[in-house]
Amino acid sequence: MDLRELARAGLCAAISLGLCTASGAADTYKIGMLTSLSGYVANMGLGGRDGLMLAVEEINKRGGVNGRKLEIVQLNDESDATKGVPLAVKLIEGENVLAIVGPVRSDITEAVAPMMTKGKVVNMVGSTILPTKSDYSFATAPTPEEEAPAAIAFLKQNGAKSVAILSAIDVWARTLGKTWAEEAKKQGLTVVAAESYNSATDKNFIPQLSKFKAAKADWILVTGAGPAAGLILKQKAELGYDAKLFGSTTFPVAGIAALIDIGGLAAVEGTYFAATPFSVWDTFPKDDPRAKTIGAFREAFKAKYGRDPEQAQWWVAQNYDIGMLLAAAMTKAGPNVTGETLKAALEATQGHQGVLGVTYGYDPARHSGVSGVVVAQIKDGKVVLVSK
Numbered sequence: 001m002d003l004r005e006l007a008r009a010g011l012c013a014a015i016s017l018g019l020c021t022a023s024g025a026a027d028t029y030k031i032g033m034l035t036s037l038s039g040y041v042a043n044m045g046l047g048g049r050d051g052l053m054l055a056v057e058e059i060n061k062r063g064g065v066n067g068r069k070l071e072i073v074q075l076n077d078e079s080d081a082t083k084g085v086p087l088a089v090k091l092i093e094g095e096n097v098l099a100i101v102g103p104v105r106s107d108i109t110e111a112v113a114p115m116m117t118k119g120k121v122v123n124m125v126g127s128t129i130l131p132t133k134s135d136y137s138f139a140t141a142p143t144p145e146e147e148a149p150a151a152i153a154f155l156k157q158n159g160a161k162s163v164a165i166l167s168a169i170d171v172w173a174r175t176l177g178k179t180w181a182e183e184a185k186k187q188g189l190t191v192v193a194a195e196s197y198n199s200a201t202d203k204n205f206i207p208q209l210s211k212f213k214a215a216k217a218d219w220i221l222v223t224g225a226g227p228a229a230g231l232i233l234k235q236k237a238e239l240g241y242d243a244k245l246f247g248s249t250t251f252p253v254a255g256i257a258a259l260i261d262i263g264g265l266a267a268v269e270g271t272y273f274a275a276t277p278f279s280v281w282d283t284f285p286k287d288d289p290r291a292k293t294i295g296a297f298r299e300a301f302k303a304k305y306g307r308d309p310e311q312a313q314w315w316v317a318q319n320y321d322i323g324m325l326l327a328a329a330m331t332k333a334g335p336n337v338t339g340e341t342l343k344a345a346l347e348a349t350q351g352h353q354g355v356l357g358v359t360y361g362y363d364p365a366r367h368s369g370v371s372g373v374v375v376a377q378i379k380d381g382k383v384v385l386v387s388k
Contacts, residue, residue, distance in 0.1 A: 027068060028064075028068055028069045028070065028071035029064075029065060029068050029069070029070050029071065029098055029330060029337070030071045030073060030095060030096065030097045030098060031056075031070055031071065031072050031073070031097055031098060031099050031100070031101065031326065032072075032073050032075065032091035032092075032095060032097035032099070032100040032101065032121075033048075033049065033052060033072055033073065033074045033075070033100070033101045033102055034075050034077060034084065034087055034088060034091060034100055034101070034102045034103050034108075034112070035048055035049060035074070035075075035076070035077065035101070035102035035103055035104055035126060036076070036077055036078065036079040036102075036103065036104050036105060037049065037074070037076035037078075038076060038078050038079065039077075039078045039079020039080060040079050040199070040200045040225075040226045040227070041079045041104055041105060041225060041226060041253060042079065043253055043254060043255060043313060044104040044126070044225075044250075044253055044313075044315045045076070045079075045102070045104055047309070047310075047313045047315050047316040047319075048101075048102070048104065048126060048315045048316065048318065048319035049074065049319070050301070050305060050309075050316055050319075051301075051309075051315070051316040051317060051318065051319035051320035051321075051322075051323075052072065052101060052319040052320065052322060052323050053072065054300060054301055054304055054305075054320055054323075055319070055320045055321075055322070055323025055324055055327075056070045056072055056323050057304065058300070059323065059324075059327050065327050065330045065331055066330065066331060066334065066335040066337070067335070068335075070323075070326075070327070073091060073095050073097060075087045075090065075091060077102075077103055077105070077108055079105060079200070081105060081107045081108050081111065083108075084103055084105075084108035084109075084111050084112050085111055085112055085115070088100070088112040088115050088116075089115065091121075092115060092116075092119040092121050093119070097121060098121070098122070098330075098337065098338075098339060098342060099121060099122040099123070099124060099326055099339075099342060100112075100116065100121055100122070100123050100124070101124045101126065101319065101322050102124075102125075102126040103125075103126055103127065104126040104127055104315070105127065105170065106127040106128075106129050106170050106171040106172030106173075106175075107170050107171050107172075109123075109125055109126075109127045109129070109130075109131055109137070109171075110131045110132060110171050113131030113132075113133065113134035113136075113137055114133070114134070116134060116136045116137060117133075117134050117135050117136050119339070120136065120338070120339035120340055120343075121136060121339050122136050122138065122326075122339055122342050122343055122346065123136055123137040123138065124138055124140050124322045124325070124326065125137050125138060125139050125140060126140070126141075126315065126318070126319070127141070127172050128141045128142060128143055128144070128147070128172055128176075128248075128249060128250065129143055129144060129171065129172040129175055129176075130143065130367060130368055135343075136339065136343055137367060138346055138362060138367045138368075139367060139368035139369070139370060140318055140319075140321065140322050140325070140360070140370065141249065141276070141314075141315070141318055141356075141370060142249060142274070142276065142358070142370050142372075142373045143368045143370070144172075144175050144176040144178075144179035144180075145179060145368070146368070146370060146371065146373060147176065147179075147248065147249060147274050147373050148176070148179040148180050148182075148183040149183055150274060150373040150374070150375065150387075151180065151183075151221070151246060151248075151274050151373075151375070152180065152183040152184050152186075152187050152189065153187065154246070154272070154375045154386075154387055155184075155189065155219050155246060156187050156188070156189060157387075158244075159218075160189055160218060160219045160244075161189065161190065161218055162189065162190045162191075162192045162215070162216065162217050162218055162219070163180075163184055163189055163190070163191055163192070163217055163218075163219045163220070163221055164191070164192055164193040164194065164195075164211075164212035164215060164217035164219075164220050164221070164243075165177045165180055165181060165191060165193070165194045165195075165220075165221045165222075165223075166194075166195050166196070166197065166205070166208055166209075166212075166220060166221070166222045166223070166224075166232065167194070167195075167196050167197075167222075167223045167224070168196070168197060168198065168199040168223055168224030168225070168228075169196050169197065169198050169199075170199070172223075173199070173223035173224050173248075174196075174223075176223045176248055177194065177196075177221075177223050180221050180223075181194065192212075192215040192216065192217050193211050193212050193215040193217060195207075195208035195211060195212075197224070197228065199224040199225055199226050199228045200226070202228060203228075203231055204235075205228075205231060205232050205235050205236075206235055206238075206239065209232070209235055209236050209239055209241060210239065212241070212243065213239060213241045213243070217243055218243055218244065219243060219244050219245070219246060220236070220243050220244070220245045220246070221246050221247075221248075222245060222246070222247045222248065222251060223247075223248045223250075223251075224248070224250070224251070225250040225251065225253035225254070226253055226254050227254055227258070227262055229247065229251050229252070229253075229254065229259060229262075229263075230254065230258065230259045230260075230261070230262025230263035230268070231262060231263065232245075232263075233245065233259070233263035233264075233267040233268050233271060234262065234263040234264055234267050236267065237263075237264070237266065237267035244270070244272065245271050245272065246271075246272045246273060246274075247271060247272070247273035247274070248273065248274055249273065249274045249275060249276065249314070249373075251271075251273040252273060252279075252312035252313075252378075252383075253313075255310055255312060255313065256268075256310070256311075256312050256378060256381065256382070256383060259271075259378070260381060265381060268378055268381075269378060269379070269380075269381075270377065270378065270379070271377065271378045272375060272376070272377050272386065273375075273376055273377075273378075274373055274374075274375060274376075275312075275314065275373070275374050275375065275376035275383070276314045276317070276318075276356050276357050276358055276372065276373065276374070277290045277294065277356070277357025277358065277372055277374055278294055278311070278314045278316075278317040278355065278356045278357045279311050279312055279314050279374075279376055279383055280311065280374060280376050280383055280384060280385035281294035281295065281298075281311070281357065282295075282311070283384045283385040284385060289353075290357040290372075293353065293355055293357070294317070294355050294357055296355075297317060297320065297355035301316070311382075311383050312383055314356060317354070317355045317356040317357075318354075318356050320354075320355055320356075321352075321354035321355060321356050321360070324352075324354065325346070325349065325352060325354075325360060326342075328345075328349070328352065329342055329345035329346045329349065330342060330345070332345040332348070333345040346362055347362050347363055347364045347367075348362075348363075349361060349362050350362075350363075356372075357372055358370045358371060358372035358373075359371050359372055374386075374387060375387040
């Protein structure tokens with residue numbers, strides 16, 4: 001090693017505290033993305049990836065965070081609950097990531113949560129539910145506790161007396177179904193029936209819907225995602241069952257076009273669901289700050305990808321917000337950020353306005369803090385705002 005190499009090595013060690021590589025360049029902050037890039041919830045994984053990468057591109061173009069660029073390591077869990085753990089091991093132990101974005105399936109999130117805590121790796125959960133036990137997980141979408149009151153209040157305002165609940169079998173869907181039932185009772189509605197289904201494999205919903213019809217439920221609440229949503233609407237129409245249907249925030253996960261293709265426009269028309277402002281941004285008053293912020297994001301997205309993000313696919317905006325939340329927290333934590341200091345910085349986050357149209361806020365006792373759920377409806381094949 002010549003004198004110049006020795007000097008550079010000494011400078012890196014003494015001044016940069018390990019921030020230099022052998023070539024003298026700054027290290028990156030490495031972020032993992034564990035999500036579903038294939039399988040039945042691939043729409044969420046692929047859309048989320050696009051949103052996150054747009055945020056990272058913008059952050060890196062303006063100089064990164066604390067002088068370092070963000071680097072995203074993407075792994076595909078294939079929407080398969082058995083594949084999440086080994087991939088999480090690879091990201092935590094093999095890639096030494098600072099944080100992980102995802103998964104979108106709640107049962108995968110639940111399985112990998114203890115590893116996040118043990119490794120002190122922040123988990124920006126892509127699902128709408130937090131793991132049962134995890135000190136390092138943060139919700140980045142409305143949780144069941146945040147979604148249910150808005151949904152049930154809307155039903156009550158619209159004359160609902162009795163409801164039936166059809167829940168998918170994964171952790172999130174079961175939790176939301178239970179929370180809906182508790183909230184319905186609290187607000188004076190009667191739950192006359194509750195059934196479950198497998199959103200990944202089931203195609204026949206006539207048995208459950210027949211029970212709901214016999215119980216004379218005037219509203220049906222449906223959790224779950226993917227093609228099953230379209231089939232539920234189609235088969236409800238085939239039964240001649242005229243109950244109104246209200247879906248969860250993930251109800252349109254396959255996209256509105258796919259819902260209509262599977263269920264038929266007549267069956268899909270008029271369906272209500274809980275939504276984030278992003279999904280109905282163009283029906284907000286034009287002077288609403290949320291409409292302006294989301295509109296600017298959509299223009300940036302189109303400039304990068306050559307297409308508009310679909311309104312119903314709110315997870316595109318959610319993951320953009322995740323990128324910005326992480327960048328802000330890393331800046332607050334300082335150049336030598338660790339999992340522990342990043343967690344503390346996120347816990348100090350209050351009033352962060354995102355392009356999802358919601359406000360994010362956390363504290364040490366509460367890692368879910370997304371406010372701003374609205375009610376949307378499919379009308380003339382489009383998503384419109386009903387209640388804000």
